[in-house]
Amino acid sequence: MPVNEELRVLKTLSYDATHYSLFVQAGSIGALTRPGHFAMLQAGDGLRPYLRRAFSIADVTTVAGVPALEFVVKVVGVGTAALAHFAEGTPLPVLGPLGVPFPIDDLGRDDRVALVAGGIGLAPLVLLSRVLAARGVTAELFYGGRNEKDVLKRADFERFLGAHRCAYATDDGSLGRKGLVTELLQRELSAGKTYKRLYACGPVPLFRALARIADEADLETSFALESEMACGFGVCLGCVVPARDGRFATVCKEGPCLPHTAIDWSRV
């Protein structure tokens, strides 16, 4: 059962003009959080933004000893801009953890999985990396962005997974391979590597490409989807994606983590 709590802002860590990490008290949400969960944050009590905004719980960690939730945020509009500016101590209404997390219970020491992030899609993969590493699962990260600045929290990923298991791709070649992140993955698959599951988060074109790759390679997947959300807990029916069975599935309740086979990509 998700909880609604007023959690105080602990700190904000700015990466560049449009990316930052927001740390808030973990409250009772922290202990309930599994990789892939998200939360709905109310950015101020004004009318702009009006609705809460959805963010992956990027990590459950501590800030100066205080249990904390970390959100990694990209500024794209009024809500993400407002959240960047709350002073330490400001109470933020947070509803979470929400949604269906990444399936990981079946993984053990002998398993290898792939994590693919596009841009801000890194967010849900941070906690996933931490948890998989703790379990001894071998996880390889393929992380793409427009340029080096777009690729966040490398130190964390490399600490959790080992630097040799982290591969990067950028549009301008400023970090890692110049090109698409899917090319990194494709290269491994072509070399005969297999993965028990592919976890991914990023923009729709990335998901589309990965779905194609997964179909060809017969890979099991779990995609952390995004969509515009009003409620985050399954009542507004605003956040849906077309499902293979003809229905529309709620991203907030049936997702956000769904196998690519659940989705009708022709209608996305």
Added chain:
Amino acid sequence: MPVNEELRVLKTLSYDATHYSLFVQAGSIGALTRPGHFAMLQAGDGLRPYLRRAFSIADVTTVAGVPALEFVVKVVGVGTAALAHFAEGTPLPVLGPLGVPFPIDDLGRDDRVALVAGGIGLAPLVLLSRVLAARGVTAELFYGGRNEKDVLKRADFERFLGAHRCAYATDDGSLGRKGLVTELLQRELSAGKTYKRLYACGPVPLFRALARIADEADLETSFALESEMACGFGVCLGCVVPARDGRFATVCKEGPCLPHTAIDWSRV
């Protein structure tokens, strides 16, 4: 010509839970301000509050050497609540000085005038007191509130005018006379005292009572009126009061300082 400027908040001085002084940079507004002028302040760039709010320029002063405008504010709703919480350095859009100030040019050393304040109506009388004092005009203050906490900036008034020229009345007798501020004035008039002009600011019932007194005693007046304002510079026609000539007069442009004889009290 009023100016619109982004003026930085210098400090906020809280008197109690519902009253505070807000000091902002004087900009070029300070030098243009005469007693009775007001300004329109935008409290934040959100939608709540949406429109600017009108406040008397209570004083033109300095804060730690920086030329400043002082506003004395009573919290009554969303705008006055928001203005209380801006951090030092926040830029506030301020349009001012606006309106017709108190007529004082004809006053000199031999003149005696009365100043009557009800509640937050003290605001425009602060600068008026300072200026009259500087000119050597004898000004007597009659200031009423619900209780002692409602009576603000006594030290300033007593410094400008002399403590013996400041009389107070409160509903509960916690400061000065228990009763109405009009009774203080009435007592002086009954004792035969005369005033060249009566300056007043307060709630409508006070104005009404003062208008009656002024008619009886044949007193010249200048009332600093209030009314809900959208623009503050004469274009929305939202702020009007019924005028004696059958028209509706704009408080923001024809006022806020108007003789009581300009107003049709039967239609107020």
Added chain:
Amino acid sequence: MSVDLAVRLGPLALRNPIATASGTFGYGLEFEGYVDLGGLGAISVKGLSRRPCHGNPPPRICEVDAGMLNAIGLQNIGIDTFLGERLPLLHAKGATVIANIWGDTEDEYVEVLERIGDDARVAAIELNVSCPNVVKGGMVFGNDPVALAALVKRCRVATKLPLVVKLSPNSGDIVAAARAAVDSGADILSLINTLVGLAIDLERREPKIGFTTGGLSGPAIRPIALRMVWEVRRALPNVPLFGMGGIETVENVLEFLVAGATAVQVGTANFRDPFVSGRLVKELAAWCDRHGVDRVADLVGTLKTRPRPEHTFAKA
């Protein structure tokens, strides 16, 4: 002092005037843990049709200033699943359930009513004749008093349950629609549904909503909703009304009561704050207590208005 919060809307008695609005409260059960379902005045569930409906392709929602647009397209689990799986649970929680229903044709409305029959676990039927977000789906009834009258007449015959008709604010003359519904047998009116709006994604030069337009809800529409409640109350003082549109605070609730609504429905605010409806019940009691109001029903329709002045001209 103990405040009497009970209100009566014709045949429908509610323990308090705080209900939740269709489409914004799911089937109620989603709010367990946030709200005491049995403590609300009523719950109007997501609009039900005779068969499960998939709704519109996304994007279905977007935020606008002081509100949102939606074009969900009436996605719902269908009347049978509702009656079989959700209603028993809602009933067990002590919830007062309003079945909000819709159809593409008169027959479809009647079919839903027949499936409900006189199930006593349903406290009232609410006919949605005003959804702007489907190509068919009731909107035609909402915008045409003649079609509306015909539909309500057939529904009136098809059910003995209290009949609420939910009106569209898009039709221009809300009083005409109200009259048509009441004359045809509606016991209660709900107003308002959403106003048709458009928001544009400038970079793509496309509507933000896949259906092009969407229904505007939230604080933005509150003044319009209040005006319509007041207008209908003035024209039809004996018809009980559910008022809704942008209700967020207890003051908003009271404004609607004072304007003439006997009860209110809380909509979009449930998304922003899932606790709001339950909290409003408590805050309403506290407000009445503070203001010396013994019975909340005494507040209904107490707005004092003055005759409207004609503008006058300067003498020539």
Added chain:
Amino acid sequence: MSVDLAVRLGPLALRNPIATASGTFGYGLEFEGYVDLGGLGAISVKGLSRRPCHGNPPPRICEVDAGMLNAIGLQNIGIDTFLGERLPLLHAKGATVIANIWGDTEDEYVEVLERIGDDARVAAIELNVSCPNVVKGGMVFGNDPVALAALVKRCRVATKLPLVVKLSPNSGDIVAAARAAVDSGADILSLINTLVGLAIDLERREPKIGFTTGGLSGPAIRPIALRMVWEVRRALPNVPLFGMGGIETVENVLEFLVAGATAVQVGTANFRDPFVSGRLVKELAAWCDRHGVDRVADLVGTLKTRPRPEHTFAKA
């Protein structure tokens, strides 16, 4: 790159599409020092009547969420004072002046038009047939296409100047009103005027506005206004439109253009920020420059919409 901001609305050529809305910009001169009056696309002045009008008793305005209500009641200096004292000054500043006019009867409209004659300092006439804030005063024309058609026909005969008709959003069918106006001789349509709203002072249980209801303006109405512009554009693609309702930013301006307005009018935003109209002219040029748009007119009506899907049902 130098962007061509000029637009043409039938017989009315404007140097750019940013005009100011009647009742929110006074007689223009009040904005000297804030805005270069000659640099605006046009200025629609406060609604003029044949005699100076006192308007409604206060309170006339109140703030609501994301906007305001007003019931000014059309207070104005009268057509004669306007022509004698304000128009010459406006003209000297190089302003493109739209005379917004109103009357209680057809005759009164015509009388105002006759006083204006074919004064070339007036670029266009804008008939306000949609003010919700007076007991008579035009609203009747706005809500009844037949009355509207009759009025516009008489006005069409009474003036040779470009004729703009400003429509009411309260009538339910904005397209019917648009058609009636255009078929009767309107060159241009303005939409929208304010929506009728109510706000309540809870402690007094009285309307916050002395006239009871007031017209809702500001960001709250933007989605409704955009939708109406789009609807009228789609139905009458050759009729030039002024779009307005809650415009604050250059993005808002562009949304209206993309939806189908050839030019816009900025209203309530002038109160919050007296500089806004002048700034929008500059920002529009900058936006076009950044986006590689040579002629702003090319953006008008470029909204790409898809056919609306019908909702589908689960198989039985």
